[in-house]
Amino acid sequence: RRREEEQRRREEEQRRREEEQRRREEAELRLQSTQQDLQSARQALRSEQLLRQALENRVNATTFEQFLQSCHEHLSVPLAFQPKKSKSTKGSITAPKGRYCPTTLREWSDFPHERDDLFGRVFHLLHPPKSHPLTVFTSPEGLKTIGNLACRRQMGSELDLMSYERFAVEEQVISIFQELAKLNTDSLLPNLGLGVSFENHANTLDENPGPAEQARRGWRPRSDQLCVFRRDGESESLLFVIEYKAGHKLQPVALKDGLQPCNFWEDIVQAHVIPKKDNEKERATYNARQLSGAAITQTFDYMIREGVEY
Known part of the structure; x- marks a missing residue:
């Protein structure tokens, strides 16, 4: 037990x-x-x-760097041109008869350096090295909305291009200048002024020009032209002229072949002998030079008449 x-x-x-x-x-x-x-x-x-x-x-508002990236993603990449000729404007670039033209074409060899230097100054102001970057620019979502509207139509005319440029380029450039104008830019950008404006009428420079001035300004910007002004207080000065050309009228290959260093007067204006059709390469080069030369001359003439240095 x-x-x-x-x-x-x-x-x-x-x-x-x-x-x-x-x-x-x-x-x-x-x-x-x-x-x-x-x-x-x-x-x-x-x-x-x-x-x-x-x-x-x-x-929310974003930084300058993110703003540029979003502009590329939402405004530049979606841009498309109208592939159907039937839906594009007809005609070509008007022959610039009786206009002032440049005497020579030469490469702006130091442009990349000047561009990079200027961009570095702007970036330094908006991304100060000893503090946080400024978050003052349109958000990616806002730029996406703008891009959806600006890139909705395929580019088939100057009017299509002007509409795109207005919202996708000009307004964005103005916003950058507006933010820079709020900063102390005396050391890095001493000639900034108060920003820039894009206008369709050059006569806003002087509302009451005299007879001699009226004669000198016999031209007026057409609907496909734009004047870019530097604003400084209540005064404005004309910086340069923009002329819109539809992509199917002035294609990159024409600019690449036509904008080569040359004696403009002798090689383009006085080039009266048109290469024969069986010589396709020379004929293509001739057409490219004539086309790009006409576009250059139109804008050059307007700028000379207005006394613009560049």
Whole structure:
């Protein structure tokens, strides 16, 4: 009987140890489950924070660097030209008879250096090295909306191009100048003024020109021309003239072949002998030079008449 009681006690002790082991294992499983739930909750919270931050970044004003990247992504990349000739404007570039023309064409060899130097100055002002960058530009989401509207139509005419340029280029350039004008730019951009404006009428320079001035300004910008002014207080000065040309009328290959260093008067204006059709290469080069030369001469003539240096 004593052995039976000892056996029973040993069995009860074994059952008690097994029960304690089971409870410990269940507790460990509950703890692991709780830890997993906490980890999942943390991940969900982190994902929500990242999503909220991403949405805020797309909606809120952004930096100059992000602004340029978004302009490229939403305004430049989606731009497309009308492939069907039946839906594009007809005709070619008007022959610039009786206009002032340049005497020579030569490469602006130091342009890349000057461009990079100027961009570096602007970037330094908007991304100061010792503080946070300025977040003052249109958000990526805002530029996406502008791009959807500006790039909705395929470019098939000067009017299409003008509409695109107005919203996708001019307004964005103006916004950059507006922000720069709020800063102290005396050391880096001493000639900035108060910004720029894009106008369709050059006679805004002088509302009451005299007879001699009226004679000198016998021309008026057409609907496909734009005058760019530098604003400084209440005064404005004409910087340069823009003339819009539809992409199907003045293609990149024509500009590449036509804008080569040359004696403009002798090689283009006085080039009266048209290569024969069987000489395709020379004829293509001739046509490219005549086409790009006509475009250059029109704008050059307007700028000379207005006394613009560049």
